[in-house]
Amino acid sequence: xxxxxxxxxxxxxxxxxxxxxxxxxxxxxxxxxxxxxxxxxxxxxxxxxxxxxxxxxxxxxxxxxxxxxxxxxxxxxxxxxxxxxxxxxxxxxxxxxxxxxxxxxxxxxxxxxxxxx
Amino acid sequence: xxxxxxxxxxxxxxxxxxxxxxxxxxxxxxxxxxxxxxxxxxxxxxxxxxxxxxxxxxxxxxxxxxxxxxxxxxxxxxxxxxxxxxxxxxxxxxxxxxxxxxxxxxxxxxxx
Numbered sequence: 001x002x003x004x005x006x007x008x009x010x011x012x013x014x015x016x017x018x019x020x021x022x023x024x025x026x027x028x029x030x031x032x033x034x035x036x037x038x039x040x041x042x043x044x045x046x047x048x049x050x051x052x053x054x055x056x057x058x059x060x061x062x063x064x065x066x067x068x069x070x071x072x073x074x075x076x077x078x079x080x081x082x083x084x085x086x087x088x089x090x091x092x093x094x095x096x097x098x099x100x101x102x103x104x105x106x107x108x109x110x111x112x113x114x115x116x117x
Numbered sequence: 118x119x120x121x122x123x124x125x126x127x128x129x130x131x132x133x134x135x136x137x138x139x140x141x142x143x144x145x146x147x148x149x150x151x152x153x154x155x156x157x158x159x160x161x162x163x164x165x166x167x168x169x170x171x172x173x174x175x176x177x178x179x180x181x182x183x184x185x186x187x188x189x190x191x192x193x194x195x196x197x198x199x200x201x202x203x204x205x206x207x208x209x210x211x212x213x214x215x216x217x218x219x220x221x222x223x224x225x226x227x228x229x
Contacts, residue, residue: 032214043221097214108161
């Protein structure tokens with residue numbers, strides 16, 4: 001498997017501020033990480049694919065200038081929610097992709113609960 | 118576009134009864150299907166994948182390409198099976214990281 005951590009586990013911020021969420025791969029070097037968001041009682045929606053050393057690939061409808069992703073090392077990807085608003089309140093989950101042969105498996109972090117007041 | 122449908126948001130069964138969680142998909146190519154599980158206050162974790170053809174915690178799932186389904190089954194449910202179950206789809210393995218498309222999830226409750 002793979003061990004994935006996220007920090008912080010929860011954060012409350014005021015509207016208009018920026019919040020950074022970290023995703024760390026603790027036991028292997030992850031070239032690719034994914035960021036998801038999950039609204040209450042809804043499924044995980046992929047926001048972006050984060051590749052080490054290159055720009056993230058964002059899903060349709062996700063604002064790249066609002067959700068800044070940086071994957072500067074093989075063990076760390078960060079998601080910064082800029083100028084957060086109450087509608088950005090959600091559960092943000094990252095995953096790392098680990099290859100075994102030709103098949104990859106995603107291993108998930110515990111998630112970060114963001115509440116914007 | 119790819120899509121995963123889980124028609125039941127909630128499912129309750131009694132302990133010892135059979136359980137089936139439904140999953141249907143639409144995808145133009147050859148997909149790989151997964152079941153992920155999320156126990157209370159825990160992170161999402163892989164339960165099984167169709168290419169492995171294995172039974173995990175007594176659960177099995179068979180890919181039916183004709184019906185485009187990947188239903189999750191267990192003959193005798195246990196209380197510890199109570200959790201949120203997500204069906205997911207990705208393109209066939211190709212040696213690189215693949216995106217997952219998730220269904221909306223089914224909350225399974227096994228009653229004593």
